Amino acid sequence: MYEGIVQDLIDELGRLPGIGPKSAQRIAFHLLNADAVDVRRLAGVLVEVKAKVHFCAICGNVAEEEQCRICRDPRRDTTAICVVEEPKDVVAIERTREFRGRYHVLGGAISPIEGIGPDELRVKELMQRLANGDITEVILATDPNLEGEATATYLTRMLKPLNVRVTRLASGLPVGGDLEYADEITLGRAFEGRRSVDD
Amino acid sequence: MNLYRDEGIVLRTQKLGEADRIISLLTRSNGRVRAVAKGVRRTKSKFGGRLEPFMHVDVQFARGRTLEVVTQVESSSAFPQAIVGDYARYTAGTAMLETAERLVAEEGEPAVQQFLLLLAALRSLATGAHEPTLVLDSFLLRSLALAGYAPSFGDCAGCGAPGPHRAFSAGAGGMLCAVCRPAGSATPATETVALLGALLAGDWSTAEAIDTRHRKAASGFVAAYLQWHLERGLRSLVHVER
Numbered sequence: 001m002y003e004g005i006v007q008d009l010i011d012e013l014g015r016l017p018g019i020g021p022k023s024a025q026r027i028a029f030h031l032l033n034a035d036a037v038d039v040r041r042l043a044g045v046l047v048e049v050k051a052k053v054h055f056c057a058i059c060g061n062v063a064e065e066e067q068c069r070i071c072r073d074p075r076r077d078t079t080a081i082c083v084v085e086e087p088k089d090v091v092a093i094e095r096t097r098e099f100r101g102r103y104h105v106l107g108g109a110i111s112p113i114e115g116i117g118p119d120e121l122r123v124k125e126l127m128q129r130l131a132n133g134d135i136t137e138v139i140l141a142t143d144p145n146l147e148g149e150a151t152a153t154y155l156t157r158m159l160k161p162l163n164v165r166v167t168r169l170a171s172g173l174p175v176g177g178d179l180e181y182a183d184e185i186t187l188g189r190a191f192e193g194r195r196s197v198d199d
Numbered sequence: 200m201n202l203y204r205d206e207g208i209v210l211r212t213q214k215l216g217e218a219d220r221i222i223s224l225l226t227r228s229n230g231r232v233r234a235v236a237k238g239v240r241r242t243k244s245k246f247g248g249r250l251e252p253f254m255h256v257d258v259q260f261a262r263g264r265t266l267e268v269v270t271q272v273e274s275s276s277a278f279p280q281a282i283v284g285d286y287a288r289y290t291a292g293t294a295m296l297e298t299a300e301r302l303v304a305e306e307g308e309p310a311v312q313q314f315l316l317l318l319a320a321l322r323s324l325a326t327g328a329h330e331p332t333l334v335l336d337s338f339l340l341r342s343l344a345l346a347g348y349a350p351s352f353g354d355c356a357g358c359g360a361p362g363p364h365r366a367f368s369a370g371a372g373g374m375l376c377a378v379c380r381p382a383g384s385a386t387p388a389t390e391t392v393a394l395l396g397a398l399l400a401g402d403w404s405t406a407e408a409i410d411t412r413h414r415k416a417a418s419g420f421v422a423a424y425l426q427w428h429l430e431r432g433l434r435s436l437v438h439v440e441r
Contacts, residue, residue, distance in 0.1 A: 018216060112293040112435030113211060113252075146251045149283040157286060174242050183247025185277055 060105035109147035234267035281325035352396035
């Protein structure tokens, strides 16, 4: 145990995800030895991020203003919505530069065992966006795991009567991998979703 | 390294650290096992989709101090695709997994009967042989019976007087005669009691012949009975689509 404030700092750092007691101690002593300017900058950013950042009123992504950067951008295609689980999925898709539409962040996936049903997600907001807009395509980009698939199944059923095109991201073999190491479920899905190459 | 192999059904997964998961399985020979699957969340993981809930797998474990470590997995039957593609099946199936996890509380204690029951129930759910909620209710009753909480839908649960009786009490263990019935016990319709009895016995032809409007009431009694004996309610039961 260290004295007073040093121990408080170690305890606070230890509450962060993936940081154990030893790592917390290492970071605490790094901060003690660091320049006062650097530490003040870090503290400033921590306070600022909590005060400024909230969730976009339209899509639920993290934003510094009322709406996020993507929802404000007039060059983005307003007819397509890509539905994702978390804000970090938006970043992952943005990195591909394949999608020019807008997003909708659900805030998780349906998982009854964790007590998360459709009402706990931003499904109602999605339906509202579809009701008063010119959206023609909804891309379901939830994770390709059980909860993500179940969420996609649920959304498909909700979206069908609305007369929009509903698509799901393809599943298959990772680029740069070996076929023989692919598990049978992924390989099976890759077969199911195969496409002709002559057109 | 101390290795052993078993057959199991994945009940639940939990994120661990950067790319790992803790997998909770119900196995044929070792009961409930909790094991770490290293790197399973990476796209290039050799385990791929084999360790998702509902998977029936042949798996090799290495003994660890607190948790086992998954070293190899091969899938025996892939139920997830058939179950997850239908929302009613998914919610019913999740409630089954949670019940199995709760009723087989002790890790490492063999529970062959529970394993076989869960396997059969998931297969029935995946093939769509019966209505998902009926499969769920039947599973819940039979799983409770295997755990030692068998309800009685015929003879009186209190004194054993031959039935049929009219009063039902979850706390007292099922149907009760006029003498044993506590104040405030429910009185289900005769058809509902017959349906409950058929679901407990696994008598599908009788269960499906009973008018469908009694199913909702029967589900209510099953849920009440389950909640009573598990003490803490099932989280997934409220999300089941009925």
